[in-house]
Amino acid sequence: MTCSESKVLLLVSMSALLWLLFLAFAGFVRPAPAMATSDFLYKNIFILAGQSNMAGRGGVVDNKWDGIVPFQCQPNPSILRLDAGLRWVRAAEPLHADIEHNKTSGVGPGMAFANAVKSKDSSIGVIGLVPCAVGGTNISEWMKGNHLYEQMVRRAQAALQEGGTIQAILWYQGESDTENREDAMTYKRRMVKLIADWRADLQSPNLRIIQVVLASGMGPFVGIVRRGQLGIDQPNVVSVDAMGLPLEEDGLHLTTAAQVRLGQMLANAFLNGMPSSPSTSNAQRICYPFFC
Structure with a gap:
């Protein structure tokens, strides 16, 4: 190839490159669309249920959230949230903002949980959080046949539609049941029934339940509810004791x-x-047959 031919070839190549750039800027050549959150087909799904301490009141004072998000709760592209419209979106605090009506949500345990799981198990992939908690609710309101139960099951089933597995239900509830002795005394029986109904309706007989043992209560019978929670002896039920964790000035919320x-x-x-x-x-080691 002569020098003149080389120059001609170079000019043709540059002209072609300039033409492609023109087309791109003119809108004829478009980059591939960014992956939408719904394009993640498989999700490790966690249901967040219970009352206000699961919904999150961290940073909420006088019904106003301070907006402070700790680094442990920062968004991650592979941590998603099922919103009130049953759409998967990128998860961010406060997770329950569109789930709790007429209530102020703040920081809860969900984002810290998801980020901690991912930091300790990089192979877990996409985590899908399904907020269902509502503040001020008694366990009787969560029993099968009631609105909160049906809403939770409906949201859990919707979360499975695009692919995934419900890995666990994270449950933090019982503060409302400390106001009445009968509610406190029947807490364990109701909780055992609730677990059985969840597993039946979600068609997951071995579904893991991770319950938080109360750190506080709205009434004088906290000890009775705690004993009921600690006394639940069911396979695949694990208890995490919140007693000793710092509370807000109201003495109720973490x-x-x-x-x-x-x-x-x-x-x-x-x-x-x-x-x-x-x-x-104040650790209370609970050993269930499935894990021991």
């Missing part, structure tokens, strides 16, 4: 830092299949 710690404890319980506690001094 602080933001406490919610982060709780999320990490829940992650350890899920990954290890064993309960955890905020400190060894």
